[in-house]
Amino acid sequence: MDTSPRDNGSDSNAPGQGSGSDNGFPKSNPGGGRPLGMPAIIMLALAAIALVTIVIREQAGSVAAVSWDEFVREVKAGNVAEVRISGNSLDGQFKAPLAGAGEVGGGAPRTFHIEISPYLGEGLSEMLLEHDVKTTVRQPTDGTGLLLGLYMLVPLLLMGGFWMTLRRARDPLGGSGFLGGFSKSPAKRYGSSDRQVTFADVAGLEQVKEDLKEIVDFLKDPRRFQRLGGRVPKGVLLMGPPGTGKTLLARAVAGEAGVPFFSISGSEFIQMFVGVGASRVRDLFKTAKDASPAILFIDEIDAVGRHRGTGLGGGHDEREQTLNQILSEMDGFSPSEAVIVLAATNRPDVLDPALLRPGRFDRHVTVDRPNHKARLALFRVHTRKVPLAADVNLDRLASGTVGLTGADIRNLVNEAALWATRHDKDAVDSSDFDYARDKVLMGPKREEVLVGREKTMTAYHEAGHALGSWLLPGVDNLHKVTIIPRGRALGVTQLVPEEDRMNIGQSDLENRLVFILAGRAAEKLVFGEYSAGAENDLVQATRLARRMVAHWGMSEKVGPVACHGSNEHPFLGRDVYEQREFSDHTA
Known part of the structure; x- marks a missing residue:
């Protein structure tokens, strides 16, 4: 759904994108022992000092x-x-x-x-x-010799206790003792006692579920695939925007196969101690192998799997050690170990190529935003426990929520239910869904009321957008126009596309540019000047025009070349010295 808000000096927010996964009932398995020795030694040392001090004072008394x-x-x-x-x-x-x-x-x-x-x-x-x-x-003497000796004994006791705790560990970052808990994997394990998630709980995404059913069949019967020398992929990478249900899909694979499911975030590998990440990777893979057949899921793998050697320092940092250990562990699977590694990311472009080569994450599954059919299925799933009024048309709601993810739709249904509850209704009707959709897409209503010239200018601005949507071919259908301030915008013109579009031509894009700037043109035509409220329109128009020229080659002057530059920060996974394919004059 396209909106053209009249901004109050700031860019308006895009629709919120939450997590598309179902949390379930996780069971933590940190595996680390409780710290031993140090607290007791400190307390004993302080108690000894206090006791001697009391004795000396009693003797003095x-x-x-x-x-x-x-x-x-x-x-x-x-x-x-x-x-x-x-x-x-x-x-x-x-x-x-x-x-x-x-x-x-x-x-x-x-x-x-x-x-x-x-x-x-x-x-x-x-x-x-x-x-x-x-x-x-x-x-x-000054009479403080004994007390001074006790004070000097305290650091010796602390160092002795620290040495004793290290002796109790298997290695400097071992699995027991004072520091042992750091090396244990904090992955959550979902077993048969937890609520199982299956493909029936995943609405839409039919093609994605078909791609993952092969993994389920392998976990159920590995010998069937090994009989003819076939090899099931060791790793499957789920790629897609946030909130599309990647984590839920991974849990559904485990639920369908009936095997243990280990879930961990990529950021949980990295800690303050050097070597902890690699140690946690070893422990995680060892635990998964012991529970074979099993599924090991790494969420947000781009936090640890970015391109190596791309920082300014060029050092062998903790993240690179962790990534190297992941690569080594995935190469170490034997054919008899039925462990599938699933990973999710919304930034596949920053992942290290060694992670994506065949033999590691050699199967890539795209989990994109849902189409109309998938959105309708999502509405049906999320409204199963919500009493609906007779005037609610889920098909109309699916048509008017283009671009929303599964998490957005779940949030929209929840907002509608909360709004109906606030008004003491027995069922959620269409007006509640309209309110929730406007709140999710345009933001909540603000208390400010436009008056005078500001109100008139905003009305003409939004009228310009409305006329553009009516008169220009290729522009989406007009759905709603409001001059009630919402979010950061003073007014909003909301469009609804007739159907999901996978491609768009140059003429439609040019008409889209005219529609975006029509509100600003109306201000100039009626008032003879522009206002600051068109800031967001200029941002949208500039972004679209730049993509037309730099990405899609729609400029006769520049030609059919891709001359867009990288916006990646060097510390976030890209090279510092990147070749530019255009001059400063062209830029």
Whole structure:
């Protein structure tokens, strides 16, 4: 369906394209063990430090602080049993508790501490010797040696615990221990206990299902194909726009064959540790081989399977290692291992050629947008549980939703059901579907109301588009004109094609250009000037004209050549130095 929105300074959004797969009830199988050792070691080290600190403080709390005069009096009274001298500090023990002393921790302590001045210490040794007091002289310390030693012990304990956890692993990134979980494949497994998806759940796509039935037959009876020396493809690549049902098709193949289905996204292979991606690939393929016959599905494989050696650095990065491991594993299948690798992508042009050669993904299946028949089947599938009013015509809905994918149609039906529920209806009628279609294709209504000159200019602009659609041959049929702001547009002229078109001629394309610019021409004719609201029209017209010249060779001046350049970013899978087939003057 074509729309020509009058933009409010921005390009309008294309119809949303979601996932065309049915999530089902996945069962995660990460396979990694829980981290062992490190948390316990850290907690033990902190507990030891806290315990020693408490003990030291408790000991300090049972020491009496006495004055010099009290100390001299107790020495002369014969109540001092032992004295330890360390610099200007003096510690000792009384023979009997000193009642009434200035204790710190309460009670009557036997241990005492006193700080002495150098001039008070004169004659101290003679006095202690005279009264038979055991005396010990030590080198002065700050009293923090034990605590400092404990603090230094903490990093040693941490390093020891880290070493112990690595020892528990099979290799530096092994399958157990602290880092073992990283190397395990996070693929989800769908088995017989999960809800099975079959080809009956996939509406439309009849030709695609026929192509995939051969894979199902091989998984059911591999010997039938091996009897005459035949070889079933190791890999099948599903290509198509987002939301067309590639993941659902892969699950349907597994459901039809009744074999385990392992699903993983290409981005899940890459992690922060070097070598994790390759290790996960090895684990994934090993798990699939152990469950043979099985299907291994890699969604968005372009995240890991892009052209190698195309970045500016040219290094052997983690993504390339992962891709190399995938290639190696696919070459390592034996004829007795009935494992089929399915992959999905919407960017087949950026995949590495080694991935697409015969013997790997040697069968390519295109999952395109549904035609009228497929859209009608999709509407029937998605409205099975939706009560419909008598005025709902699914064939008319299928005709008016050209270009929508299966995910878009599912979203449209859901929006219609929500809108009917909001208005307390018992069934979903045609007005609800009309509202949902306008919301999906043109965006939700905005609260702004156009007034004055702005409203008049928008009306003439959309009237220009409407006249163009009526008068120009080859332009799709006019369906709806509105000047109610929707999405980013101030007004929209909506067209509905009579039928699905697979090709279009130059004259129809030129009329299409006239239709796109008709709204801008109406502004100039009536108001004598252009407005900024035609921005999206200019974007569409420029894009179409460039494709006519650079892609389809419809310019007599340039000639029948393909002179379009690559818009690929060098980091996204294309060469940095790409040869240009046209000069700057031609561009």
